[in-house]
Each structure stands twice: as C-alpha cells, then as structure tokens.
Amino acid sequence: MTDVPPSPPTEEFRASVRPRRRISSVWVVPIVALALAGWLLWKNNVDRGPLVSVQFETAEGIASGKTELRCRSVPVGMVEVVSLTKQLKTQVQIRVKPAYSDLLRADSRFWVVRPRVSTSAVSGLGTLITGAYIELDPGTVKKHSDEFVGLEEPPVTSLTVPGLRLTLTAKEAGSLSVGSPIYYLGFEVGKVERRILDVETERVEFRVLIREKYADLVRKGTRFWNNSGFDVTAGSDGFKFRTPSVQALVTGGATFSTPSELKDSPAADDGDTFTLYDDQNSAEDAYYLADTRAILLFDTSIRGLQRGASIEFHGIPIGRVIDISFKLAEPGDTRIPVLIELESEVLRRTLEPDLTEGQDFDLRMAIQRGLHAKLASASIITGALYISLELDPTEIPETIETVQGLPVVPSTPGGLAEIQNRLNRILAKIEALPLDDTLAKFGHAADEATDTVAEARKTLATIEETVNEAKTLLASDSTQNLTAEINKTLAELQTSVNSLGPNGALQGDLRRALDEIRAAARSFDKLSNTVDQKPNSLLFGRETPGDPIPRARR
Structure with a gap:
C-alpha cells in the first residue's frame, strides 16, 4: 500500500517520489532448493x-x-x-x-x-x-x-592400427571384397577394409590398409591389379596361364608392384588414390611413360587389333593403342584411324643420339627419316595383332599429314592383309599354269587306271576261284589219303635203293658183268696186237710157238 501524496505546494518546485522494491525472505528457500536440485x-x-x-x-x-x-x-x-x-x-x-x-x-x-x-x-x-x-x-x-x-559389418582393422591407408578405384568390384588380402611378391602385406560405390563417378572404391612395416614398398609410381581369378592370355609367345593362391580364388585379392624405373619415386602418403587394373598385363601397360601421341591410318581391315595392343620398335615395347574409332578421322576419309601413344625417349636415343637429355624430341623428325607402322601378327591361333614401328629410308613421305593436330605415321599393310596379298600372288601364278591340259591328261590317266583296276579285279576273281578249287581239292578224301600213298611209295623206293647198295644182288651182278667186260677187252686187245703183228693171221691163223713164253702175272 502506497502513501497518498500531499497536495502540491504553491511554490514552483515539486518533490520526486519513487516506490521502494523489497524482496521477501520467503523466496530464499525455494531458490536454494532449485539450485540444489539442479x-x-x-x-x-x-x-x-x-x-x-x-x-x-x-x-x-x-x-x-x-x-x-x-x-x-x-x-x-x-x-x-x-x-x-x-x-x-x-x-x-x-x-x-x-x-x-x-x-x-x-x-x-x-x-x-x-x-x-x-x-x-x-x-x-x-x-x-x-x-x-x-x-x-x-x-x-x-x-x-x-x-x-552403426556398421552392418565389422571392420577388418581398427582405426588405431598403424599402417598406410590408401584408396583403390576400379571400373567394377569383381571378386574383391572386404577382408580380401593385398599381396606383394606373393606375400600378404595388407587387407581391404571397405568397399564403396561412388555414384557420381560410377566407380568402385576400395579402402585398403598396408601394414606399417611394409608401407615403404608403396611408391607414387606403384601399380595395383586384381589377381582374384584365372588369367589366360595369348600373345606372340603363346598362351600364358596364371593362377593365384587358393585364398585369392576364394576371397579375392590384389597385388601391387613398382617398375624398376620408378623405384626412386616418392613414397606414397596416407590417403593417396591408385587405379586398380583388371589384370597384370593392364598394369604393365601402364608402366609406359608415354609422352607422345600420333595417328595411324590403315586402308585394310585391322580385325585383331584391340585397344591396349603393344607398339614395338625393334622388338621393344614403347607404347600402346589408345583408341580405334572413326571419330578420329576427317570427314570423307574412309581409312581406319588408330590413336597411339609412345615413349619418345626410346626413339630419341635411337634416331637422335645427339640430343641432350632435356631437349624435346619431335616425332615428325622420325617420320622424315622413314619411320612407318606395320601391322604384325602376334599369334596365328588367336589372330591378335600388334603394331611394329620400322625405319625404311626408301619410304619417306613428301609431306607429313596431320589429323586433329596429331602427326600421322605412314602405315603399310601387314599381318593378315600381307598374307592375303601373298596368297593372291600365288593364286595368280596358279591361274597362269596350263591347268586344262594337265587336267585332261589326268582324266585320261584316270580312265586307264579305271580299266587297269577292272582287269585287276577280274584277275583277282580268277585267283579267288583257283584258291577255292584248291581248297576243295585239299578237302577231298583222295587228297587226304595222298600222304599214306606217298609214304608207301617212299618205302618201296627205299627197298629199291637198298638193292642197289653194296650188299644188294644187283651189285654182285654188276661186278660179274664188269669182270666179263674186262676179259673181253683183254681178248680184243690181244687180237688187235696179233693182227697188227701178222695181218694174215686172220686167214691162216697164228703160228704156235714151240716153247710158249710165260706171261707176267698182273
């Protein structure tokens, strides 16, 4: 309750009155209670x-x-x-x-x-x-x-585990999954911790952990590839069949390696991103330090040449095929364009050894010296092709053609096209041969051979008939008894032979006959001597001597 203010004085000055506020002590207890409760x-x-x-x-x-x-x-x-x-x-x-x-x-x-x-x-x-x-x-x-x-699957490793954590990107996940091992020279050095699909880039990301003691093996130039399945490749050196470990076949796996020329590159940092290649061949193709691009134009079919095909110079791979598409060709040009990339350092050392290390190499200089491309067969079985770069001073182009600002390396047919050309030349020579007369002679010879065969068949029929008769003869009873008759004849012949032996009767008769023949011969010899000495003895007889002269005993 406030006091009633007094009536204003008649003077000009007035007093200012303010009400006084007081806090009751009753509120102290609730405030303390609230503070204590809080x-x-x-x-x-x-x-x-x-x-x-x-x-x-x-x-x-x-x-x-x-x-x-x-x-x-x-x-x-x-x-x-x-x-x-x-x-x-x-x-x-x-x-x-x-x-x-x-x-x-x-x-x-x-x-x-x-x-x-x-x-x-x-x-x-x-x-x-x-x-x-x-x-x-x-x-x-x-x-x-x-x-x-929360995570629906447990992580492979803890965030507090020391190591090098990297990101691998691939076109598709394949068989690589969470927990798949990471290999180096066949030895497990890490694992895949997480697999993510990036919707914006339409690529699969793998978060991997390389153990701390193996982290120095990963450099900026390291290449990763998937080795989860069988790898069968066919090339110029035949078929290659690679098989990973049993664990890699079941759970998937990846392998990494660093090319020798990139061993001195800086070490990889935590969080770096690498490309995960489909296989080892793709990863090895990425080893090229390609710095030069060019165009090849072919008039013939290039069936068998694929993206990633090797480009070789004197048998040394120095590049690969990037793209094969008519989008690279000029309007109205029906030639097949092939986009390639090369490691110019090899060509520079071969063609321009006088250039310094840091001096740029121009591919046009090599073309002016006769550099040209040729399709070559990598495998007859698979029909795969590769591009071989060769030097031929006789094939220097008058002008260097360019397509979309890139130089065009002259190309010559090779591979299947070259084989077809050779076959065409062989077929042309065959057509020039007198095949009609030769075929006519062959026909006449075939007719004679037919007649000869017919006669031979008749002869064979006769021989077959004779053989059948011989079989019939041998099967008859008389032929079967022929052996007994022959044995009987041989026995009789043996008896006759025995009669002619030294103890046989015929032998004695023969001896007596021979004695008589000898006696007759002596008589005739004596008669001839008498006639020789006295020819008239045949008429008058011989004279008898008074005293006979005895004859010497034989």
Whole structure:
C-alpha cells in the first residue's frame, strides 16, 4: 500500500517520489532448493555418463538393459532404449560410463558383434553363449560427437592400427571384397577394409590398409591389379596361364608392384588414390611413360587389333593403342584411324643420339627419316595383332599429314592383309599354269587306271576261284589219303635203293658183268696186237710157238 501524496505546494518546485522494491525472505528457500536440485541432477547425469545415439538397420540381438557396449572386449556402457524411427531405422541409445566418455569421437565406429560366417573369416562364435553386444572402435580425431551410424559389418582393422591407408578405384568390384588380402611378391602385406560405390563417378572404391612395416614398398609410381581369378592370355609367345593362391580364388585379392624405373619415386602418403587394373598385363601397360601421341591410318581391315595392343620398335615395347574409332578421322576419309601413344625417349636415343637429355624430341623428325607402322601378327591361333614401328629410308613421305593436330605415321599393310596379298600372288601364278591340259591328261590317266583296276579285279576273281578249287581239292578224301600213298611209295623206293647198295644182288651182278667186260677187252686187245703183228693171221691163223713164253702175272 502506497502513501497518498500531499497536495502540491504553491511554490514552483515539486518533490520526486519513487516506490521502494523489497524482496521477501520467503523466496530464499525455494531458490536454494532449485539450485540444489539442479546440482543433483547435473551430478547424477555426470555420474551416469553421456547418452549416445547409434542408428542400425535392424535391432537383431540388441535388448534394452542387457546388451553391453564394449571396447576391446571391456564393458564401457549399456543399451538403455531401443526404438524405431520414422524412416524405419533402429535407434539405439547407449549410456556410456563417465570414465570412457573420451572414446566418443566423431569418427568412432559401432557395430553389433554376433556369429558371422563368410568366405574370408569366421567371427563372433563366443556370442553364442554370452549373447550379442555392441563393439566400439575409437576414432582418431579429437572432435566429440554423440550421434553415430552403426556398421552392418565389422571392420577388418581398427582405426588405431598403424599402417598406410590408401584408396583403390576400379571400373567394377569383381571378386574383391572386404577382408580380401593385398599381396606383394606373393606375400600378404595388407587387407581391404571397405568397399564403396561412388555414384557420381560410377566407380568402385576400395579402402585398403598396408601394414606399417611394409608401407615403404608403396611408391607414387606403384601399380595395383586384381589377381582374384584365372588369367589366360595369348600373345606372340603363346598362351600364358596364371593362377593365384587358393585364398585369392576364394576371397579375392590384389597385388601391387613398382617398375624398376620408378623405384626412386616418392613414397606414397596416407590417403593417396591408385587405379586398380583388371589384370597384370593392364598394369604393365601402364608402366609406359608415354609422352607422345600420333595417328595411324590403315586402308585394310585391322580385325585383331584391340585397344591396349603393344607398339614395338625393334622388338621393344614403347607404347600402346589408345583408341580405334572413326571419330578420329576427317570427314570423307574412309581409312581406319588408330590413336597411339609412345615413349619418345626410346626413339630419341635411337634416331637422335645427339640430343641432350632435356631437349624435346619431335616425332615428325622420325617420320622424315622413314619411320612407318606395320601391322604384325602376334599369334596365328588367336589372330591378335600388334603394331611394329620400322625405319625404311626408301619410304619417306613428301609431306607429313596431320589429323586433329596429331602427326600421322605412314602405315603399310601387314599381318593378315600381307598374307592375303601373298596368297593372291600365288593364286595368280596358279591361274597362269596350263591347268586344262594337265587336267585332261589326268582324266585320261584316270580312265586307264579305271580299266587297269577292272582287269585287276577280274584277275583277282580268277585267283579267288583257283584258291577255292584248291581248297576243295585239299578237302577231298583222295587228297587226304595222298600222304599214306606217298609214304608207301617212299618205302618201296627205299627197298629199291637198298638193292642197289653194296650188299644188294644187283651189285654182285654188276661186278660179274664188269669182270666179263674186262676179259673181253683183254681178248680184243690181244687180237688187235696179233693182227697188227701178222695181218694174215686172220686167214691162216697164228703160228704156235714151240716153247710158249710165260706171261707176267698182273
């Protein structure tokens, strides 16, 4: 209640009256009580620890008041609330113990540990007894956060594991997956930690970890390639068949290598990006330090020449084919354009050895010296072609043609086209031969051969008939008894022969006859001597001597 102001004085000056405010002592007790309650609430909240929210696709294995939050298998919190968001995502609120609140960093990762069986590993079998729990992998940044998106699959390695972390990009994922090994010289030196599809670039990104003690093997010029499957290639040296390890066949894998000329390149930094090539051949093609581009124009078919085909000079690869398309040709030109890239250092050392190391090499100078391209066959079986660069001073062009600002290297037919030309020349020579007369003679000879064959057939028929008659004769009874008759005849012949032997009768008769013949011969000899001495003795007889002269005994 305020006092009634007095009536204003008649003087010109007036007094200023202000009301006095007073705070009642009654409000002291409620204010102290509120402050104490607030402090108790704050103290209770601090003692309980921070509450974080983690979002998962599903709440399988998660229960309020039962599922623990662990870090390195040490309990650091407990799930308090499990709810469903409007986007049908599972929202899990976890109370973290105050002593471990510093583990909640912006890049920390959460995932549910449950039994998992995959081609690369088997994990979480212990949860069959203890039940599922949520694992926390502390991040590396210092920024604090209380909202996270959980991982559906456990990470391969922790963020705190030291090593070199790189990104590999590829056109497609292939068989390379999370957990696939990274090899160097066939030895496992790292793993794939994550696989992501970049929608904007339409490429697949692989986050890989190279162990710390092998990090120096990766240089800026290192090449990575996929070695998850069988690799069969056909080239000028035949077929090549490469097989990776059994683990790489099952889980996939990648290999890296650094060419010798890039061994001294700077070491790779954490977070660098490399291209993951499809195979080792593609990675080796990338070793070329190509710095010169040119165009080849072919009048004939180049079937068998593909992108990435090798370009060789004196048998040494110095480049590759980049593109084959009519988009590179000038309007109205029907020749097939081929875009190539070359490592000019090889040509420079061969054609211009007087140039200094830092002096630029102009491909036009090589063309003026007779450099030209030729298609060559890399494999007769597969029909693959490559481009061979050769020097021929007799084929120097009058002017150097350019297409889209690039010099055109003169080309000559080769490969299949050259073989076709040779076949055409051979066929032309064959057409010039007198084939009609030759064929007519062959026809006459064929007719004679036909008659000869007919006569031979008749002869064979006669021989066959004779053989049949001989078979019939041999099969008859008389022929079967012929052996017994022959044996009988031989026995008789043996008896006759025995009669002619020294003990046979015929032998004695023959001896007596011979004695008589000898006696007759002596008588005739005596008669001839008598007639010779006295021819008239045949008429008058011989005279008998008085005393006979005895004859000497034989």
